[in-house]
Amino acid sequence: MSSMKESPNKYPLPPLMTVGMLILCYLLDTFLPLGWEPEQVTNFMRSAGVLLIVVALALDVWAFLTFRKHQANMMPHKPATHLLTTGPFTHSRNPIYLANVLLVAGFGFALGSRWFLFGAVALFFLLSELVIKREEKHLEENFPQAWADYKNLVRRWI
Numbered sequence: 001m002s003s004m005k006e007s008p009n010k011y012p013l014p015p016l017m018t019v020g021m022l023i024l025c026y027l028l029d030t031f032l033p034l035g036w037e038p039e040q041v042t043n044f045m046r047s048a049g050v051l052l053i054v055v056a057l058a059l060d061v062w063a064f065l066t067f068r069k070h071q072a073n074m075m076p077h078k079p080a081t082h083l084l085t086t087g088p089f090t091h092s093r094n095p096i097y098l099a100n101v102l103l104v105a106g107f108g109f110a111l112g113s114r115w116f117l118f119g120a121v122a123l124f125f126l127l128s129e130l131v132i133k134r135e136e137k138h139l140e141e142n143f144p145q146a147w148a149d150y151k152n153l154v155r156r157w158i
Contacts, residue, residue: 007078008077008134008135008137009076013077013131014096018104018123021126025113029111034114034115035113041112048109050110052102053102057103059088059096059098065087067084069087070084085150092155098157102120108120132156
């Protein structure tokens with residue numbers, strides 16, 4: 001059995017969780033609609049959803065570029081090579097996971113589907129409990145003092 005110091009996860013769980021949640025919400029919305037009535041879905045709601053999707057994608061790209069700039073490993077099933085504290089990581093310890101939740105919520109507003117909003121809430125809790133807590137233990141073992149300092153300065157989500 002590998003230690004938490006070697007790897008926080010056994011496989012790339014977070015991307016699969018996000019894609020899985022999007023697919024699940026789409027299927028639920030298709031076969032068991034739980035949306036608003038068409039007249040209740042306003043242009044503002046759709047625009048807000050599209051804006052959330054754009055913000056989520058921009059946040060993902062910013063985080064990916066930060067990983068690349070520091071030549072840091074970003075695969076959740078491999079050991080961390082660096083503790084990133086710049087770029088979007090100055091505002092959130094988990095900007096990619098934040099972007100994933102925003103993405104799912106954005107689809108909820110853009111498509112007028114409550115399933116995606118419920119999915120965003122579920123994804124938030126799944127990522128917090130099954131992924132982030134493990135990754136935080138991994139970072140604490142690999143970068144004890146730097147992690148403690150960073151954790152005291154930057155919030156988990158926003």
